[in-house]
Amino acid sequence: MRLYRVVLRVYPREFRDAYGDAMVQTFVDRHRYEHASVWLTLGREIFDAATVAPTMRWEQSMNRVVGVAAGVLAVAVIAAVIGGGGLMLLAPLVAVAAVGVIVAGSRNRLHVPIDQARRVGTWAAAGVLAIVIGVAIPAIDGGELNAFWWTVMAACLLSGIGLLLMGLLLVVARDTPRHEPA
Amino acid sequence: MADRPDVDSFLPLPASVMHIVVALAEGEKHGYAIMRDVADLSDGTVRMGSGTLYGSIKRMLDQGLIEEAEERPDPALDDQRRKYYRLTELGHRVGAAEHARLTALVGAARLRRLGANFGGAL
Numbered sequence: 001m002r003l004y005r006v007v008l009r010v011y012p013r014e015f016r017d018a019y020g021d022a023m024v025q026t027f028v029d030r031h032r033y034e035h036a037s038v039w040l041t042l043g044r045e046i047f048d049a050a051t052v053a054p055t056m057r058w059e060q061s062m063n064r065v066v067g068v069a070a071g072v073l074a075v076a077v078i079a080a081v082i083g084g085g086g087l088m089l090l091a092p093l094v095a096v097a098a099v100g101v102i103v104a105g106s107r108n109r110l111h112v113p114i115d116q117a118r119r120v121g122t123w124a125a126a127g128v129l130a131i132v133i134g135v136a137i138p139a140i141d142g143g144e145l146n147a148f149w150w151t152v153m154a155a156c157l158l159s160g161i162g163l164l165l166m167g168l169l170l171v172v173a174r175d176t177p178r179h180e181p182a
Numbered sequence: 183m184a185d186r187p188d189v190d191s192f193l194p195l196p197a198s199v200m201h202i203v204v205a206l207a208e209g210e211k212h213g214y215a216i217m218r219d220v221a222d223l224s225d226g227t228v229r230m231g232s233g234t235l236y237g238s239i240k241r242m243l244d245q246g247l248i249e250e251a252e253e254r255p256d257p258a259l260d261d262q263r264r265k266y267y268r269l270t271e272l273g274h275r276v277g278a279a280e281h282a283r284l285t286a287l288v289g290a291a292r293l294r295r296l297g298a299n300f301g302g303a304l
Contacts, residue, residue, distance in 0.1 A: 011233065019236040022213050025263035026232045029214035048231020056237065 001028070007046055010053040012060045127163030130156050187272060192245070195280045198238045201228055203247070203269065203277040210251040210268035213239070239267060247273035 004027050008020050031041045134156030137149055145153065195203065205211060205219035213235055221229050230238075242248045251266040269277065 015236075015240065019240065021263040022265045023232040023236055026213045026217065026235070030217070033214070033218075044229075045231055045233075048233045052231070052233035052237050 123167035127160045130160030189279045192276045206269045210266045212264040
Protein backbone atom coordinates (compact mmCIF):
# COMPACT_ATOMS: atom_id res chain seq x y z
CA MET A 1 0.00 0.00 0.00
CA ARG A 2 2.78 2.42 0.90
CA LEU A 3 4.57 1.50 -2.31
CA TYR A 4 1.42 2.20 -4.29
CA ARG A 5 1.13 5.62 -2.64
CA VAL A 6 4.70 6.26 -3.84
CA VAL A 7 3.64 5.26 -7.37
CA LEU A 8 0.75 7.73 -7.17
CA ARG A 9 3.26 10.55 -6.80
CA VAL A 10 3.95 10.42 -10.53
CA TYR A 11 0.47 11.85 -11.15
CA PRO A 12 -0.12 15.62 -10.94
CA ARG A 13 -0.93 16.80 -7.42
CA GLU A 14 -4.38 18.10 -8.36
CA PHE A 15 -5.33 14.69 -9.78
CA ARG A 16 -3.82 12.87 -6.80
CA ASP A 17 -5.71 15.02 -4.32
CA ALA A 18 -9.00 14.38 -6.08
CA TYR A 19 -8.66 10.66 -6.83
CA GLY A 20 -5.71 9.33 -4.80
CA ASP A 21 -7.81 7.76 -2.04
CA ALA A 22 -10.23 6.21 -4.52
CA MET A 23 -7.29 4.81 -6.50
CA VAL A 24 -5.81 3.27 -3.36
CA GLN A 25 -9.19 1.69 -2.61
CA THR A 26 -9.35 0.34 -6.17
CA PHE A 27 -5.85 -1.09 -5.75
CA VAL A 28 -6.93 -2.81 -2.53
CA ASP A 29 -10.06 -4.15 -4.26
CA ARG A 30 -8.03 -5.49 -7.17
CA HIS A 31 -5.67 -7.27 -4.85
CA ARG A 32 -8.51 -8.59 -2.68
CA TYR A 33 -10.96 -9.79 -5.33
CA GLU A 34 -8.69 -10.83 -8.17
CA HIS A 35 -6.51 -12.95 -5.91
CA ALA A 36 -3.45 -11.70 -7.73
CA SER A 37 -0.16 -11.20 -5.94
CA VAL A 38 0.39 -7.70 -4.64
CA TRP A 39 3.54 -7.44 -6.78
CA LEU A 40 1.68 -8.35 -9.96
CA THR A 41 -1.05 -5.81 -9.17
CA LEU A 42 1.58 -3.22 -8.35
CA GLY A 43 3.45 -3.97 -11.58
CA ARG A 44 0.28 -3.43 -13.63
CA GLU A 45 -0.38 -0.14 -11.86
CA ILE A 46 3.20 1.02 -12.44
CA PHE A 47 2.86 0.23 -16.14
CA ASP A 48 -0.44 2.10 -16.27
CA ALA A 49 1.03 5.09 -14.43
CA ALA A 50 4.02 5.14 -16.79
CA THR A 51 1.69 5.43 -19.80
CA VAL A 52 -0.94 7.80 -18.36
CA ALA A 53 0.90 10.16 -15.99
CA PRO A 54 3.23 11.77 -18.58
CA THR A 55 0.21 12.85 -20.64
CA MET A 56 -1.45 14.34 -17.59
CA ARG A 57 1.70 16.22 -16.67
CA TRP A 58 2.11 17.45 -20.23
CA GLU A 59 -1.44 18.78 -20.22
CA GLN A 60 -0.74 20.50 -16.93
CA SER A 61 2.34 22.15 -18.43
CA MET A 62 0.20 23.24 -21.39
CA ASN A 63 -2.03 25.03 -18.89
CA ARG A 64 1.08 26.85 -17.72
CA VAL A 65 1.82 27.77 -21.34
CA VAL A 66 -1.57 29.47 -21.54
CA GLY A 67 -0.78 31.24 -18.26
CA VAL A 68 2.52 32.46 -19.73
CA ALA A 69 0.67 33.56 -22.88
CA ALA A 70 -1.66 35.65 -20.71
CA GLY A 71 1.38 37.17 -18.99
CA VAL A 72 2.99 37.97 -22.35
CA LEU A 73 -0.24 39.66 -23.44
CA ALA A 74 -0.33 41.76 -20.27
CA VAL A 75 3.33 42.83 -20.68
CA ALA A 76 2.72 43.68 -24.33
CA VAL A 77 -0.30 45.83 -23.47
CA ILE A 78 1.63 47.67 -20.74
CA ALA A 79 4.57 48.20 -23.11
CA ALA A 80 2.24 49.61 -25.76
CA VAL A 81 0.48 51.93 -23.31
CA ILE A 82 3.66 53.22 -21.64
CA GLY A 83 5.99 53.22 -24.61
CA GLY A 84 3.66 54.61 -27.23
CA GLY A 85 5.86 53.22 -29.96
CA GLY A 86 5.60 49.81 -28.36
CA LEU A 87 3.22 48.76 -31.10
CA MET A 88 6.14 47.18 -32.92
CA LEU A 89 6.66 45.05 -29.82
CA LEU A 90 2.97 44.44 -29.32
CA ALA A 91 2.22 42.81 -32.66
CA PRO A 92 4.59 39.80 -32.51
CA LEU A 93 3.96 39.17 -28.82
CA VAL A 94 0.21 39.24 -29.24
CA ALA A 95 0.51 37.00 -32.29
CA VAL A 96 2.56 34.43 -30.36
CA ALA A 97 0.16 34.49 -27.41
CA ALA A 98 -2.88 34.27 -29.67
CA VAL A 99 -1.51 31.36 -31.68
CA GLY A 100 -0.79 29.54 -28.42
CA VAL A 101 -4.34 30.02 -27.20
CA ILE A 102 -5.90 29.07 -30.53
CA VAL A 103 -3.81 25.92 -30.95
CA ALA A 104 -4.36 24.84 -27.36
CA GLY A 105 -8.08 25.57 -27.49
CA SER A 106 -8.90 24.20 -30.93
CA ARG A 107 -7.06 20.92 -30.39
CA ASN A 108 -8.74 20.43 -27.06
CA ARG A 109 -5.27 19.80 -25.64
CA LEU A 110 -6.22 21.37 -22.36
CA HIS A 111 -9.16 19.14 -21.68
CA VAL A 112 -11.39 22.04 -22.46
CA PRO A 113 -14.85 20.51 -22.74
CA ILE A 114 -15.48 19.93 -26.43
CA ASP A 115 -18.36 22.37 -26.79
CA GLN A 116 -16.27 24.99 -24.97
CA ALA A 117 -13.13 24.41 -27.06
CA ARG A 118 -14.86 25.69 -30.17
CA ARG A 119 -16.02 28.79 -28.34
CA VAL A 120 -12.44 29.42 -27.19
CA GLY A 121 -11.25 29.16 -30.79
CA THR A 122 -13.96 31.57 -31.98
CA TRP A 123 -13.17 34.21 -29.34
CA ALA A 124 -9.43 33.91 -29.97
CA ALA A 125 -9.80 34.06 -33.77
CA ALA A 126 -12.00 37.17 -33.50
CA GLY A 127 -9.41 38.71 -31.17
CA VAL A 128 -6.55 38.05 -33.59
CA LEU A 129 -8.56 39.52 -36.47
CA ALA A 130 -9.28 42.71 -34.54
CA ILE A 131 -5.62 43.07 -33.53
CA VAL A 132 -4.38 42.44 -37.06
CA ILE A 133 -6.72 45.18 -38.33
CA GLY A 134 -5.53 47.51 -35.56
CA VAL A 135 -1.86 46.88 -36.36
CA ALA A 136 -2.50 47.22 -40.09
CA ILE A 137 -4.14 50.65 -39.83
CA PRO A 138 -0.84 52.65 -39.55
CA ALA A 139 0.53 50.78 -42.56
CA ILE A 140 -2.57 51.47 -44.65
CA ASP A 141 -2.63 55.12 -43.64
CA GLY A 142 1.09 55.61 -44.30
CA GLY A 143 1.93 56.14 -40.65
CA GLU A 144 0.39 59.60 -40.46
CA LEU A 145 -2.56 58.98 -38.18
CA ASN A 146 -5.14 61.61 -37.39
CA ALA A 147 -7.34 61.49 -34.31
CA PHE A 148 -10.00 59.43 -36.06
CA TRP A 149 -7.61 56.67 -37.16
CA TRP A 150 -5.89 56.66 -33.76
CA THR A 151 -9.29 56.05 -32.18
CA VAL A 152 -10.14 53.28 -34.64
CA MET A 153 -6.75 51.64 -34.12
CA ALA A 154 -7.02 51.81 -30.33
CA ALA A 155 -10.56 50.41 -30.45
CA CYS A 156 -9.44 47.51 -32.64
CA LEU A 157 -6.44 46.70 -30.41
CA LEU A 158 -8.37 46.96 -27.16
CA SER A 159 -11.33 44.92 -28.40
CA GLY A 160 -8.90 42.33 -29.84
CA ILE A 161 -7.11 42.01 -26.53
CA GLY A 162 -10.47 41.79 -24.78
CA LEU A 163 -11.61 38.98 -27.07
CA LEU A 164 -8.35 37.10 -26.54
CA LEU A 165 -8.66 37.48 -22.78
CA MET A 166 -12.22 36.17 -23.04
CA GLY A 167 -10.83 33.08 -24.78
CA LEU A 168 -8.26 32.71 -22.01
CA LEU A 169 -10.95 33.06 -19.38
CA LEU A 170 -12.92 30.23 -20.98
CA VAL A 171 -9.80 28.04 -20.83
CA VAL A 172 -9.25 28.90 -17.18
CA ALA A 173 -12.94 28.42 -16.39
CA ARG A 174 -12.80 24.81 -17.53
CA ASP A 175 -10.76 24.05 -14.43
CA THR A 176 -13.82 24.73 -12.31
CA PRO A 177 -15.17 21.28 -11.50
CA ARG A 178 -18.83 20.76 -12.26
CA HIS A 179 -19.09 18.53 -9.29
CA GLU A 180 -17.71 18.86 -5.84
CA PRO A 181 -16.39 15.64 -4.30
CA ALA A 182 -18.31 14.71 -1.18
CA MET B 183 -34.21 27.29 -21.59
CA ALA B 184 -30.78 25.98 -20.66
CA ASP B 185 -28.14 25.70 -23.39
CA ARG B 186 -27.95 21.98 -24.20
CA PRO B 187 -24.56 20.77 -25.42
CA ASP B 188 -24.47 19.38 -28.94
CA VAL B 189 -24.32 15.59 -28.56
CA ASP B 190 -22.59 15.13 -31.91
CA SER B 191 -19.66 17.27 -30.78
CA PHE B 192 -18.72 14.47 -28.34
CA LEU B 193 -18.52 11.83 -31.08
CA PRO B 194 -16.75 9.58 -31.69
CA LEU B 195 -16.22 8.70 -28.05
CA PRO B 196 -12.81 7.31 -27.08
CA ALA B 197 -13.05 3.54 -26.55
CA SER B 198 -12.30 3.81 -22.82
CA VAL B 199 -15.06 6.40 -22.36
CA MET B 200 -17.62 4.31 -24.27
CA HIS B 201 -16.76 1.27 -22.16
CA ILE B 202 -17.36 3.29 -19.00
CA VAL B 203 -20.63 4.66 -20.38
CA VAL B 204 -21.84 1.12 -21.12
CA ALA B 205 -20.70 -0.07 -17.67
CA LEU B 206 -22.70 2.71 -16.01
CA ALA B 207 -25.76 2.22 -18.23
CA GLU B 208 -27.25 -0.26 -15.76
CA GLY B 209 -26.74 1.97 -12.73
CA GLU B 210 -24.20 3.64 -10.48
CA LYS B 211 -20.92 1.89 -9.74
CA HIS B 212 -17.66 2.58 -7.93
CA GLY B 213 -14.24 2.57 -9.60
CA TYR B 214 -13.35 -1.08 -9.15
CA ALA B 215 -16.84 -2.25 -10.21
CA ILE B 216 -16.47 -0.21 -13.42
CA MET B 217 -13.03 -1.72 -13.99
CA ARG B 218 -14.39 -5.27 -13.59
CA ASP B 219 -17.41 -4.60 -15.74
CA VAL B 220 -15.29 -3.18 -18.56
CA ALA B 221 -13.06 -6.27 -18.45
CA ASP B 222 -16.12 -8.54 -18.52
CA LEU B 223 -17.82 -6.59 -21.34
CA SER B 224 -14.71 -6.86 -23.50
CA ASP B 225 -13.94 -10.50 -22.68
CA GLY B 226 -10.83 -9.32 -20.93
CA THR B 227 -9.36 -7.51 -23.91
CA VAL B 228 -9.75 -4.08 -22.27
CA ARG B 229 -8.13 -3.95 -18.84
CA MET B 230 -7.94 -0.50 -17.36
CA GLY B 231 -5.45 0.49 -14.74
CA SER B 232 -6.46 2.95 -12.03
CA GLY B 233 -4.76 5.86 -13.83
CA THR B 234 -6.59 5.19 -17.09
CA LEU B 235 -9.88 4.69 -15.27
CA TYR B 236 -9.75 7.78 -13.07
CA GLY B 237 -8.21 9.88 -15.87
CA SER B 238 -11.26 9.01 -18.00
CA ILE B 239 -13.59 9.59 -15.05
CA LYS B 240 -12.09 13.04 -14.45
CA ARG B 241 -12.56 13.97 -18.09
CA MET B 242 -16.12 12.65 -18.13
CA LEU B 243 -16.95 14.62 -14.98
CA ASP B 244 -15.53 17.77 -16.57
CA GLN B 245 -17.63 17.15 -19.69
CA GLY B 246 -20.76 16.49 -17.65
CA LEU B 247 -21.20 12.92 -18.93
CA ILE B 248 -21.19 11.43 -15.43
CA GLU B 249 -21.64 12.69 -11.89
CA GLU B 250 -20.72 11.45 -8.46
CA ALA B 251 -23.58 9.77 -6.65
CA GLU B 252 -24.12 11.26 -3.22
CA GLU B 253 -25.91 8.36 -1.62
CA ARG B 254 -24.08 5.10 -0.97
CA PRO B 255 -25.67 1.64 -1.09
CA ASP B 256 -24.73 0.82 2.48
CA PRO B 257 -22.36 3.27 4.19
CA ALA B 258 -21.81 0.94 7.12
CA LEU B 259 -20.48 -1.84 4.93
CA ASP B 260 -18.73 0.30 2.39
CA ASP B 261 -15.34 1.96 2.49
CA GLN B 262 -15.60 5.75 2.60
CA ARG B 263 -12.83 6.05 0.03
CA ARG B 264 -15.05 4.52 -2.61
CA LYS B 265 -16.76 6.98 -4.90
CA TYR B 266 -19.84 6.01 -6.87
CA TYR B 267 -20.55 7.41 -10.31
CA ARG B 268 -23.60 7.47 -12.54
CA LEU B 269 -24.49 8.71 -16.01
CA THR B 270 -26.06 12.13 -16.35
CA GLU B 271 -28.87 12.82 -18.77
CA LEU B 272 -26.23 14.14 -21.20
CA GLY B 273 -24.18 10.96 -20.68
CA HIS B 274 -27.19 8.83 -21.60
CA ARG B 275 -27.83 10.88 -24.74
CA VAL B 276 -24.18 10.81 -25.82
CA GLY B 277 -23.99 7.06 -25.15
CA ALA B 278 -27.11 6.47 -27.24
CA ALA B 279 -25.70 8.58 -30.09
CA GLU B 280 -22.42 6.67 -30.03
CA HIS B 281 -24.37 3.40 -29.95
CA ALA B 282 -26.28 4.48 -33.07
CA ARG B 283 -23.03 5.52 -34.78
CA LEU B 284 -21.33 2.20 -34.05
CA THR B 285 -24.43 0.24 -35.08
CA ALA B 286 -24.48 2.05 -38.43
CA LEU B 287 -20.77 1.36 -38.89
CA VAL B 288 -21.19 -2.33 -38.13
CA GLY B 289 -24.16 -2.45 -40.50
CA ALA B 290 -22.08 -0.92 -43.28
CA ALA B 291 -19.27 -3.38 -42.61
CA ARG B 292 -21.75 -6.24 -42.78
CA LEU B 293 -23.27 -4.97 -46.03
CA ARG B 294 -19.83 -4.83 -47.58
CA ARG B 295 -19.04 -8.29 -46.27
CA LEU B 296 -15.95 -6.99 -44.54
CA GLY B 297 -13.50 -9.82 -43.99
CA ALA B 298 -15.80 -12.45 -45.55
CA ASN B 299 -13.19 -13.43 -48.11
CA PHE B 300 -10.62 -13.88 -45.41
CA GLY B 301 -12.57 -16.01 -42.97
CA GLY B 302 -13.94 -13.02 -41.03
CA ALA B 303 -16.90 -13.34 -38.69
CA LEU B 304 -19.12 -10.90 -40.63
